[in-house]
Amino acid sequence: MCTSLFLWDQHPTLLFLLAFNRDEFLARKTEPAQFWLDWPNLLAGRDEERGGTWLGMTTGGRFAMLTNFREVAHDVVKYAPSRGALTTDFLKGQSQPLQYLEGLQAEAYNGFNLIVGDFQQHKLAYFSNRSGQAPHELSPGLYGISNGVLESKWPKVEAGKARLRFLLDQTTNVQQLDAETVFQTVMGDTAKVNQNEHLPQTGMSVEIEQLMSSIFIEPCELKGAAYGTRSQTLLLVQRDGVAQLHEHSRPAQRPEEDSCFPWVKVNHTFSWG
Template identity: 40%
Template sequence: MCLIAFAYKVHPQYQLIVAANRDEFLDRPTEPARFWPAEPHILAGRDRKAGGTWMGITTSGRFAAVTNYRDLRLPRVEGPSRGVLVRQAMETGFAPENSERYEGFNLLYGTIDRLMYHSNVNGETLDLPPGVHGLSNHLLNTPWPKVLRAKAGLTELVAKGPNVEDLFNLLADRRHAPDQELPDTGLDPERERALSSIRIEMDGYGTRCSTVVMVDRTGVVTFEERVIQPPSVGRFEFSIP
């Protein structure tokens, strides 16, 4: 994922509300979200190149999602795909012990009752407090314009009563940040500007899919993924025991 806004334990009806966009190269082979045939307890999309995923949830209530950390000035690490981290977290419920093997990442993981955050950039591991949080290609709740806009939009939707369509509308925001508010991650200003919108559209790269996950306080999970190109919609509902 490249943008995740989530409301955790702040709504009277929903334990967790997630609105997320996956940004990726358009030619990277991908499977849309489904229950994996060989591991039917996992609901997630799949990166066909490396075999991992960017976000998923299990039938037992384990949730995980990853974003890359973007700073071109950091040394490159030739390691496994970061999508493997999500799969491991859904299987074990834990962050990896050897996180230094990977390029910079942020990992959300745990259960609906206890959600955690780990970054291998600063080594931080947090037991997440209730609240509306945002995560993009820097550390948790870094005040990038797209993160602030997503958090503000989600906060407003939580207050009025969230629904799936409103959450997808939030994820479709194509507005770019003003130049003076752009982060400095080592990219040229034109690319930094193009990446500053909630939904990204660039030549050969952009938002591939948007996903909404809502888990109510009785354990009912609603998971909907909308793939942008080629267009498709996957909607799933199940109950956590």
């Protein structure tokens, strides 16, 4: 369960901006964002259990990100293929974004939202296997998505978009955008929905919907295990061919360990294109 806010082709110096919170069970082993030894031009975090990733970018300007679609337990296929491979397959391939999405055997997977892009070709495309719509390219704009389809106006998504827009309206170049301010005021927002009627209707209990209703999810119990926001990623793709990735991540921890485990911060600046 994640929250993704992104600006596409609507800023003087930024081609693309992404603010992404990944929510996961605290015990799930995950590698922080780094260039992969087995694929040196690919920068991404890595799920150690299945080997895939939730978001990544290559030095060639390819980009992919994924969020799961929130479904009740009886709709989830236990042995479905890993959705994390959807991102890595695109990042390692050469297909155009729309072509890649149209070629997926999407019905084999549990619910997902997938956004892929080729920044050299100036293309960004979206597909969900739960939307009932065909893959399509995205026009310039500010977008937000969590674990519903892209058109869903979940309260935390709309709040995050408003906060991000406020910060962006005060900048004309990337140097004026302070990464830590984005982490704290946008991605670090712990405010929950205070009126149940505004919660998403996903088939989950009101109690779970409340727990998941903030952009940043503080450690809590979900399905009998510790759960919360595990990583926060800010990706800035400049029009001049420079990209920056800033990530704060919480290492995997056993249930008996202190939930205030220190976060790991990594920063990467690289050329793309």
